[in-house]
Amino acid sequence: xxxxxxxxxxxxxxxxxxxxxxxxxxxxxxxxxxxxxxxxxxxxxxxxxxxxxxxxxxxxxxxxxxxxxxxxxxxxxxxxxxxxxxxxxxxxxxxxxxxxxxxxxxxxxxxxxxxxxxxxxxxxxxxxxxxxxxxxxxxxxxxxxxxxxxxxxxxxxxxxxxxxxxxxxxxxxxxxxxxxxxxxxxxxxxxxxxxxxxxxxxxxxxxxxxxxxxxxxxxxxxxxxxxxxxxxxxxxxxxxxxxxxxxxxxxxxxxxxxxxxxxxxxxxxxxxxxxxxxxxxxxxxxxxxxxxxxxxxxxxxxxxxxxxxxxxxxxxxxxxxxxxxxxxxxxxxxxxxxxxxxxxxxxxxxxxxxxxxxxxxxxxxxxxxxxxxxxxxxxxxxxxxxxxxxxxxxxxxxxxxxxxxxxxxxxxxxxxxxxxxxxxxxxxxxxxxxxxxxxxxxxxxxxxxxxxxxxxxxxxxxxxxxxxxxxxxxxxxxxxxxxxxxxxxxxxxxxxxxxxxxxxxxxxxxxxxxxxxxxxxxxxxxxxxxx
Numbered sequence: 001x002x003x004x005x006x007x008x009x010x011x012x013x014x015x016x017x018x019x020x021x022x023x024x025x026x027x028x029x030x031x032x033x034x035x036x037x038x039x040x041x042x043x044x045x046x047x048x049x050x051x052x053x054x055x056x057x058x059x060x061x062x063x064x065x066x067x068x069x070x071x072x073x074x075x076x077x078x079x080x081x082x083x084x085x086x087x088x089x090x091x092x093x094x095x096x097x098x099x100x101x102x103x104x105x106x107x108x109x110x111x112x113x114x115x116x117x118x119x120x121x122x123x124x125x126x127x128x129x130x131x132x133x134x135x136x137x138x139x140x141x142x143x144x145x146x147x148x149x150x151x152x153x154x155x156x157x158x159x160x161x162x163x164x165x166x167x168x169x170x171x172x173x174x175x176x177x178x179x180x181x182x183x184x185x186x187x188x189x190x191x192x193x194x195x196x197x198x199x200x201x202x203x204x205x206x207x208x209x210x211x212x213x214x215x216x217x218x219x220x221x222x223x224x225x226x227x228x229x230x231x232x233x234x235x236x237x238x239x240x241x242x243x244x245x246x247x248x249x250x251x252x253x254x255x256x257x258x259x260x261x262x263x264x265x266x267x268x269x270x271x272x273x274x275x276x277x278x279x280x281x282x283x284x285x286x287x288x289x290x291x292x293x294x295x296x297x298x299x300x301x302x303x304x305x306x307x308x309x310x311x312x313x314x315x316x317x318x319x320x321x322x323x324x325x326x327x328x329x330x331x332x333x334x335x336x337x338x339x340x341x342x343x344x345x346x347x348x349x350x351x352x353x354x355x356x357x358x359x360x361x362x363x364x365x366x367x368x369x370x371x372x373x374x375x376x377x378x379x380x381x382x383x384x385x386x387x388x389x390x391x392x393x394x395x396x397x398x399x400x401x402x403x404x405x406x407x408x409x410x411x412x413x414x415x416x417x418x419x420x421x422x423x424x425x426x427x428x429x430x431x432x433x434x435x436x437x438x439x440x441x442x443x444x445x446x447x448x449x450x451x452x453x454x455x456x457x458x459x460x461x462x463x464x465x466x467x468x469x470x471x472x473x474x475x476x477x478x479x480x481x482x483x484x485x486x487x488x489x490x491x492x493x494x495x496x497x498x499x500x501x502x503x504x505x506x507x508x509x510x511x512x513x514x515x516x517x518x519x520x521x522x523x524x525x526x527x528x529x530x531x
Contacts (some may be wrong), residue, residue, distance in 0.1 A: 006504035014375070017339040018205040021355030022198050026077060033072040033134040035067055036183070040129025047123035054117030057108050065130030071098050071135030077193060078143035083195045084202075086254065090142050098135040105131050106159065113380050114166040122172050124163065125179030132180070136187035145192060152184045212335065226277050234270040236261055253487045286312060288347065289324040293331035302340050302370070309348035319421050322391055323347060323366045326398070326419045329383045330368040338372025338415065349423070362424070363396075368417040373402060387419075 041062050048058045071094060078091040109127050109235065118124055119259045140148040160177045168176070241263045248256035290306050297304035312320065327345065334340050346367045399418045 015339075016205075018201055020339075021201050025194050025198055026080060029080065029137075029191055030073045032137070032190055033069045033076075036129040036133045037455050040126035041065055044118075044123055044126040044130075046120050047126075048112070049117050051115070051117065054112055054115055057112045057115070057117065061105050061112070061127055062130065062476055064101050064108070065127075066441070067101055068098055068105070068131060068134045071101070072138065075134070075138045078140050080191065080195055080198070083141045083192075085200055092142070093136050095135065095142065098138065102131055102135050106162070110162050110166050113163060115166055116167075118270050122179060123174035124168065124172070125176040127181050128176070132183045133187045133190075136184055137191040141186040141191050142193065144240055148188055152188065153181070154192070156184060158179045165341050186418035189246045190468065223277075227274070230273045230277055231270060234266050236272070238270075241266070286320040286324040286327065286347065289327040290330075290347065293327050293345065296336060297331060297340075297343055300335055301335065302343050302372075304343045304345065307344075307346045307348070311349045312347055312364065315349065315423055319364050319394060319396075319423065322394055322396065322421060323364060323419060325390060326366050326417065327368070329387055330417045333383065333417075334368075334370050334372060338370055340372030343368065343370040343372075363420050363422045366419040369403075369414045371414055373413050373415050377394075391419060391421060394421050516528075 012020065012023075045058060045062065048054055075091050075094045075098065078094070082090045105127075109124060109131075112118060115126055136152060139152070143151075156177060158467045159180060160173060163173055163176060164170075241259050245256045245259035245263065248259060287308070290308055294515045312323075327347075330345075334343055344367075347365070348360050349364055384398065384400055391398050397420050399416075401416050401418075403414045403416050
């Protein structure tokens with residue numbers, strides 16, 4: 001018994017909130033006939049007068065009431081499914097069996113009344129508690145509500161006429177008819193309101209999923225639109241000028257070189273513009289993500305509490321961006337993979353507890369907790385591993401774990417996402433990740449101009465191989481070493497731009513074209529690039 005209870009509870013916890021609402025509503029609907037039965041059948045048995053025949057007739061009424069309750073448990077579930085989806089067969093045969101059983105029970109009850117087997121009072125109405133809810137609720141789910149009310153009120157009138165013919169006093173008859181009408185109305189509206197409630201919950205869940213899909217689609221559309229606006233014109237110009245350069249080269253015209261220089265400039269310009277689009281698309285701010293997570297989670301019915309320390313404004317921008325990604329991924333997981341009712345987000349700075357940390361060393365910490373665990377964890381995704389890699393580049397760590405609820409055994413387990421990034425040396429780590437000695441990214445620290453162009457890289461072209469001194473890099477003769485910090489043969493002024501990663505070739509000694517470096521460097525002994 002204990003094992004069965006634990007298994008049932010485990011299965012219940014694995015269901016989503018929408019599924020839990022529907023299952024609980026179905027069970028309450030199936031329990032309704034039993035509640036009415038135990039509310040009226042015992043009182044009717046107490047009111048039966050002495051006599052074997054009367055007692056057996058009353059027991060027959062109670063027995064048929066039990067049969068109706070058993071049949072109702074199956075019939076109401078199928079009728080509710082038919083009411084919600086209309087793609088399954090209606091339980092018409094079961095309804096016919098229940099109608100026959102109800103008619104037989106009413107006949108036995110009329111015989112008890114005719115024999116004077118009930119004490120003075122509306123005790124016959126109590127028998128209706130055991131006979132009416134099941135078949136009436138089943139019928140109300142299969143036909144329109146107006147038709148159901150009309151038919152059932154007619155049945156109540158016929159029932160009153162039958163009891164009057166059996167000799168029931170007018171005062172008792174009025175009370176029995178009143179009880180019958182009330183029970184009939186409750187039996188009609190209870191299952192239909194349950195079906196309406198389940199339909200509304202399903203619709204809200206579908207709307208929530210549709211809203212998430214539309215948000216993703218809208219963001220993809222925005223990104224594709226920006227990318228089209230940026231690349232469309234430049235790619236058309238590159239295609240046109242490349243075709244023109246091909247025609248000029250076949251004719252032996254020196255203007256082909258100028259056209260290719262322009263192609264190179266457009267390619268590098270396009271590269272920089274695409275980087276700007278992607279950078280704007282992926283830009284994440286901690287304050288923005290915290291506010292967005294709180295708003296979207298509260299809109300989804302999750303009580304989200306956010307605590308952010310003002311000291312976070314003074315931490316490096318890269319650290320705030322990384323924590324913003326953690327908040328975004330955590331909020332997404334709560335919406336997609338959890339059935340949470342509460343979510344707490346805490347972002348602050350505190351002493352770093354790492355081994356060997358000096359006194360006063362501080363770290364940025366972000367903790368997200370929610371109570372929406374669904375039992376055993378499913379197949380791992382790519383979101384959290386990607387966050388770990390992002391935080392590892394800054395020396396940080398990310399952990400995801402299940403913890404016990406703060407209120408003891410009565411509280412559900414929590415899912416905790418914990419991110420920590422040490423602040424000491426964060427700037428050095430960011431600099432090392434962005435452009436150290438092994439990577440020339442064009443930053444001022446590398447001797448560049450801050451626009452993505454390495455020091456001395458002014459967009460060299462093949463013209464440097466044959467143009468003589470007038471096409472050198474700052475007066476250096478063509479074919480000589482360009483010196484430290486100058487990766488390729490300089491081109492004419494105006495042909496600037498960052499190096500094209502693994503793209504446009506460079507001219508080496510003797511006028512041979514060498515392939516561009518794959519790691520973002522545009523020259524140097526490793527790449528074989530000489531001015």
